[in-house]
Amino acid sequence: MKQIKKWTTALTAGGVLLLSLNSTTQAHWLFKDIDHVAWAQDSIINAYQMNVIDGIADHEFAPQSQVTWAQFIKMVVTTDNPAFTAGGAGSGSWWQPYFTEARQTKGFIDGSVKKENMNKPISRLELARIVSRVIDPALRSKPVDDKTAADVSRKNGILQGRTDTDLALDQNLTRAEAAVIIDRLFQKNGKYGKRHDTLQVKAENGKFILNGLAVGPTTDEVHALLGKPFATGKDEADGNPEEIYKNFVVTYYEGKVSRITFKAADNDLLKAKKDLNGAAVFQNADTSFYYFPASGELLTAADSSVYVRKDSNNFPSYVKGGELKAMNEAAKAYQRQIK
Numbered sequence: 315m316k317q318i319k320k321w322t323t324a325l326t327a328g329g330v331l332l333l334s335l336n337s338t339t340q341a342h343w344l345f346k347d348i349d350h351v352a353w354a355q356d357s358i359i360n361a362y363q364m365n366v367i368d369g370i371a372d373h374e375f376a377p378q379s380q381v382t383w384a385q386f387i388k389m390v391v392t393t394d395n396p397a398f399t400a401g402g403a404g405s406g407s408w409w410q411p412y413f414t415e416a417r418q419t420k421g422f423i424d425g426s427v428k429k430e431n432m433n434k435p436i437s438r439l440e441l442a443r444i445v446s447r448v449i450d451p452a453l454r455s456k457p458v459d460d461k462t463a464a465d466v467s468r469k470n471g472i473l474q475g476r477t478d479t480d481l482a483l484d485q486n487l488t489r490a491e492a493a494v495i496i497d498r499l500f501q502k503n504g505k506y507g508k509r510h511d512t513l514q515v516k517a518e519n520g521k522f523i524l525n526g527l528a529v530g531p532t533t534d535e536v537h538a539l540l541g542k543p544f545a546t547g548k549d550e551a552d553g554n555p556e557e558i559y560k561n562f563v564v565t566y567y568e569g570k571v572s573r574i575t576f577k578a579a580d581n582d583l584l585k586a587k588k589d590l591n592g593a594a595v596f597q598n599a600d601t602s603f604y605y606f607p608a609s610g611e612l613l614t615a616a617d618s619s620v621y622v623r624k625d626s627n628n629f630p631s632y633v634k635g636g637e638l639k640a641m642n643e644a645a646k647a648y649q650r651q652i653k
Contacts, residue, residue, distance in 0.1 A: 343581070344358075344579070346373045357490075361492075363561060366393055377490035381436055383434060387409065387432075390416065390448060397545040422444050437484060438482055446466035464481055507542065510562065516590070522606075526539050529573070573622065590613070594644040596645050598638055610627070611624055633652065
């Protein structure tokens with residue numbers, strides 16, 4: 315499965331995104347092919363933001379495609395422990411670390427699950443067996459009969475039928491259905507943490523604030539607002555530490571917030587329709603930039619994320635070079651000022 319875009323969007327050496335992003339017309343900001351599965355859209359986004367399910371290609375999710383045993387085992391392991399990392403699989407298959415975790419450590423699958431079946435589609439009955447073990451520790455590492463698997467999964471609100479009367483246990487699981495299952499498991503295990511599914515952006519005194527987050531605060535201040543991250547890592551652009559939440563990625567430099575990334579698009583920001591307290595607004599092909607020259611703070615609205623950082627004094631050169639279009643009077647005034 316292919317992740318269509320890293321949340322920590324790749325930057326140029328100067329720190330400003332000026333590449334034209336994928337401009338393919340799409341009905342949905344994340345995946346172009348999920349409008350016809352409206353019942354699963356929110357779940358697909360939630361699972362994607364938790365790094366559990368990726369697209370199969372840029373802006374393509376393939377919601378009706380079947381899920382393999384290996385794929386679903388990976389989903390369940392990372393839903394149970396969002397910080398789980400597979401590490402190097404060595405000469406083995408990519409799914410081996412997840413298989414080992416699910417079978418030997420967690421007991422989500424038992425000895426009847428064969429490695430030779432990992433690339434075959436998983437049925438809704440077999441996913442129900444796995445889910446029942448996730449929910450009820452007493453069932454782990456043991457055979458689970460059909461009725462128990464179905465009853466535990468259904469009564470806990472994880473598995474529902476394709477119709478009011480049919481759980482369709484003999485049918486194979488689709489990617490859209492898998493996203494819904496994962497979403498329900500996350501809601502049950504509480505590992506979404508504090509959710510900020512809707513972006514709230516404002517600007518005060520030359521600073522952009524996203525849902526209460528701003529550039530500059532310490533780790534403790536971020537934790538007071540967002541809680542603990544579900545994973546940590548290093549930013550791909552410069553190797554600085556970052557914390558990963560359901561809706562945000564927060565990057566630090568010398569113990570303070572240096573960049574905030576919101577893991578979803580904002581259409582009004584992307585189309586340069588928001589007035590952020592006098593910020594100069596610029597656009598290139600399909601990205602909008604909100605800029606405070608005095609503070610150097612830059613908000614970038616791309617097609618699948620919004621992020622804020624301090625510019626390293628390179629943004630003015632792009633404005634001066636005519637590579638960006640001024641979208642408001644503040645931007646036009648800034649262009650005149652630096653020429």
